[in-house]
Amino acid sequence: MEIKDLAGLGKGIEKLCDIVAKGIGVVYRPTAIRKEADAEAYKIRLLARAEAEADAEKRAILAVPADSPLLVPEVPLLQRAAARVAHVEEKKQINIENVVQHAANKIDDDVSDVAVDETWTTRFFASASEVSDELMQEVWGKVLAGEIKQPGSFGLRALEVLRNLTVAEADAFRRLCYLRVENFVFKTSFSLSFDAYGITYSDILTLSGAGLVHEQSDLAVSFSLPCVKPYQGAWLFMEESTTSVVEASVSKAANKEFGALFLTAVGEQLARLIEPSPNWDFMRAVSQHIGGALSVKVWKADVETNLLVPDEFKVLKKYELPSD
Template identity: 35%
Template sequence: MAGKDLLGFGKVFPVDKLLNILSKVTGKLYRPIEGNIETQIEAKRIKEIAVASTTAYKQIINETTDLQSFEVIDGKPTIKFVRVLQEKAIDQLPTGSLLERANSREEYQKIKSQMNLENVVGIAASTLLNEEPISDEPVDEDWLTRFFKYAESISSEEMQTLWGRILAGEIREPKSFSLRTLDIIRNLSQDDANIFLELSAFFITHKHRSFILNEYNLHLDNYGFSFDKISKLIEAGILIDGAYLRSSIPKCSVETEFVFDCRNKKLSVTVNPNGEEIEFRIYGLSSAGKELFSLNNVPINEKYLNDFLNYLKPQVKKAIIF
């Protein structure tokens, strides 16, 4: 069982499930507890654990030469680093034996990794707080091992948020994010992640397939989105090259309605009986892209959607946005 079944129906509170996972994976630092109120208190404790550990960390940090300052900002531990080897002259390098300097560096890396991990866990806990009970299906141990190995190396606050939401999503529904997706996201830069977030305003979904239109008069260049950005996401393994990808509204023998999901909008298209198939070129999402897309709720670009509507209108009986 992934967590204690509080309700007797194979259901657990999401935060309890997270705490149980952490007790196994991170050296039993956390303990799942019963009761929704206590669970909320424990979740808040997770989010603030780095602050609670400030004194111990500061003692070690002050012994290293790689750090400029350590402070708590908006309830979050913040370390300001200096690049010793780049910013100090050779004669100002830290003294001591090579072994002492290596040990100092190792301690610093351990502290940084632990704080990164706790920030990611805190984000996951905050995301899951107050959610309805979920299945007690366990999260795969190999997945957890790889996730925590990668998460401890994530220092950017924005990327920590992404990894925290991935952990929360996997706890809600195991097998939502594959090992391959973790590998791809691990190598995703902050710039790539921002581009994907911006691009999310152009995805249209039909029959569980999300895509971006690649027709000349609907090309993303028309909306200030350069091909260089598309290329970056193709290289990152998020998008599938649209050179040969197609989607279509099929020919039907009777009047038929097709509905396209556009996040906060829907596009209804009704085709004429025995009309021609309507085909359009697209960029598709890779498996990792689909899983990443599920994490955001960016609304559709309305100009783009209206342009798609006007593109379809001459070819169908009726097309409306609602």
């Protein structure tokens, strides 16, 4: 992948350039601002690395045991070590540049003037350098873009969790997040299984072990009815089944508890990376489950002039939950 000089292409990209320069050195700075000595040293290192790699390729010596007859005797140990280091570092650099490119594709000029923490920057690039999977590189690019936009969006613990997350675990978390309302997922039964929606109990245990969800089966979320809740880019209106008037008075509000699976603080941070995608089959199952147990009805709602609602739900229209 070719890395272009990104400076001068907008506030967001300029901040990205600055973060990359601080995180991995001078690679992304225009060469004109390098000191002459630094530039010469950089050139020498590149030439040495290229020579070592050419030798390694010619003799096919990488990863061959020291006593192997395949090793050409005149190739010194230090040169073989240099070839190995060059190979590893090249892969790390490619990984970093792919992640940065994904960040550049996501970032815009609406970024905070607050600087990204240097410890966070160092930890980020150390971890991102080890990510070779293309899908996970895109995720790391989103994290970098999000942190540049608003420093503090993703903590060090989030980086550590993400660093150890497999592609399969990330995919399971993505499917679970399609079901979430705020920081929780309604239970549709008395267990923590969502098999019908591609999430097994084993997945829940795995995500819990990864630090993304709480595995306790007896947790509940409590709020007063009627209420409006955000759901995957839409709104849900919840009311007691006996209430048919949308403009219900807050004074008549009834507090209800609903069984739920909760995301951890790290899970909440990483869930922001996932594009909204409502699962209406799931919400109909939620409505049926809590409707039978708690006499609660769930609707899809359109809220005009929403501004995060209340004010007696502004102008609210409710509809039966749509089909996918």
